Structure formats: structure tokens, C-alpha cells
Amino acid sequence: MITLPSRIAAVCLLLLAGCFAGASPASATGSDGTCPAGGGVTVVVDFGDLGPQPLVRCAPGTPASGIAALQGAGIDVAGSQKYGLAVACRIDGKPGPDVESCAGMPSATAYWSYWHATAGGTWESSQEGAQTSKPKADGFEGWAFARPKTANDLPAPPRVAPVRQAAPPASDVSDASVSSFPWGVVIAVVVILLIGGAAVVVSSRRRRRRDQ
Template sequence: MIAARLARLSAVCALLLGASFAGAAPASAADGTCAEGAGVTVVVDFGDLGPQPLIRCAPGTPANGIAALQEAGIDVAGSQKYGLAVACRIDGKPGPDVESCAGMPSATAYWSYWHAAAGGKWESSQEGAQTSKPVAGGFEGWAFAKPKSANDLPAPPKVAPVRQTATAAPDVSQAGDITFPWGFVIGGVVILLLAGAGVFVASRRRRRGQ
């Protein structure tokens, strides 16, 4: 009987311990620039299309500009005639009401392609994204251009090619900004339950020995 109760108690403790570890697990990586040496940062500025610019990290050194988009988890679609040699839609934009993607995009509504070193300045790419090789640790930029005429030069992404700094640790003096440590609390409960189980078993053994 005692062994059965102890087994049930151990199973409950194991579940609680698992829950405490799950509660303490770190969150998945958020969008943002790559850490130094971690990959190529991809910036997509939608311009008038909205929403806010995308900033994602493509790990390592992607083979080309299109691969950088894809490895950063950003969907890219080419034109029906030229395939991915021409980036027609990025993250589903622009929609078919703006561009059909049958051939070359309009000269007054298209994606412009840029490069930059970390902390440097955006420079317009001199070759297509399917043949351009991203620089290790650098930035790849895309900006949706809607010039008034085909002779107007496109503007670079509004997001500067600057690596984001690590988030500072929370100020412990501001209790409202600190997440309650449920994992540690549950872990403490597990320890107390295990200790209680040990005392219970020892007590029963002493009574039998008397």
C-alpha cells in the first residue's frame, strides 16, 4: 500500500517538475538583426504598402539575395516569365491589384534591392538578387519603390543597417516589470512533496519496527 502511494506521489512530482522546467524555458528567438557572426540581416521596407518593415536574420552566409530572403523566413515570388530572377512579390506584396507578376514589374512600382555592411550605408545592388552574393555579417535590403517616373531613383530602406544591441536586464526595483517565477515556485513545491514522502515512509517503517 505504501509503495503504491509513493509511486503515485512520485508520478505527480515528476509532472510538476516537468511543468516547472517548461515554465522556465526560454522564448523562441524574436525577429531582429543577426548577432555578430550569426548570419546576414534581411530588411524589407514595404513603403506605402505597409505594414512596418520586416527585420529578420538569415543564418550563416546565404548563397544569394533570394536565398537570404527565404532563409530568413520571408516569402518571395518571382514573375511568370523570369522566375526568381525578378522578385515580384515579397511577403505577398504588392497584391495583384498593383502588379500582375506576368513579366517585368512596372517601372513605377517595383522592389529595389540594396546591400550594406553592418553600421554602413545602403548601396543599390549592381546585379540581380539571384546572382548577388551577400557579404557575411552584412545587411540585405529591399524597399518597395513607387517613383513618379521611370527616371527617378528609388530610395533605400528606411531602416538603418545597424545591428541591434542586446536588451538590458530588467530593473529589479520595478516589481511590476518582472515576470513572476512560477517555475521556481513549482520546483520548490516538488522538493517539499518529495521530502514529505520520505518522512512519511520513514515514519511508517519506524512504527512497524516497534
């Protein structure tokens, strides 16, 4: 026979499991802003006249290639149907199919140009494809959507300088760490345990009264 305390304990365990299941850890893939020194490779995506503001995200660790840096930064990249990711056709869903079908090589007057830089340096056009290039440790990877008037015009580099952002003040870091602590989960666990304990006490008293 399943006693009342056993039922209460089972309910408390289910609620406790639900609390921890809802407190999923932060993703380890990519973060907004530039990487801290020694923290990975910073990826800059300048959409040009496509509309959105430039993306600046950090790919942690040591990405194996330019494509891996994009993916590690949490930025979606799609290749062409014919060449796969050897050709970056769409980054973060842009350009749309009205500009590029992604069937083969992009148009010579509408494509993603690929760049490298050291922190605090200047952008340099990559001489190697993003699927085989090796990003420099602590470096910057840049992408800029180019619309040259002719196929002979050189593309412009990303309009975001490859400069590492300053670290936030110590007080801000402390506040952020405090706010990220799962206080809601802790409070919920304490409440569940108190309710469960009180129910067990009440049940025990009832059982003693019946035995007297």
C-alpha cells in the same frame, strides 16, 4: 501493487516534464535590430507607401543568398508563380493581391528593389538577383518597395540608413540575461520536489504505524 509513493513520484515526474516542455528555447532564426559586429547580416525592409514601419532584423551567420538572408532574419518572402524565388514578389505578405498577383514578373511601376551596403556605408542597387547574390559578411541587405511613375525612373533606396545600432550598456545586458533565466521553472521544480518528498515521508510514517 502500485504504492502511494510510486504514484506520487510518477505525478511529480509528469509535472516536472511539463515545466521543462513549457520552457521552450528562444528561436535561433532572426532577431530584431541590426546585427552586432561579426554576428551576421542585417536585413532592412522599407515598405514605402504600403503602410507598415520598416523592418530591421538580423540574419545570423553567413546567409548563402539574399533570399536566404531574408528567411534567416525571420522575414517571409514569396516568389512569383512562374519564376519562383528568382523574383521576390511579396515580403512579409506585402504587397497584397490587389497590387500584385505574383503570376509572373512584377509590374514595372510596383515592385521590390534590392540593395546592398556595408555597415556605415551607402546603399547600392544590386546588380544581381537575390537568389544568386552572396551577402557580404557583416553587411546590410536592403529591400524597398518602389512605385516609379514610369518604367524608366530609378527606384529609391531604403529610407533606413545601413548603420549598426550601438550595443546596449553593460547593465542592460546583465539585466536582460537575468530576466531571461527561467526562474519560474526552477521554483516550480523545487515546489514539486518538496511536495513529493513530504508525501513520501507521510506515507512512510503511516506504513510504520501499520507495522507496529
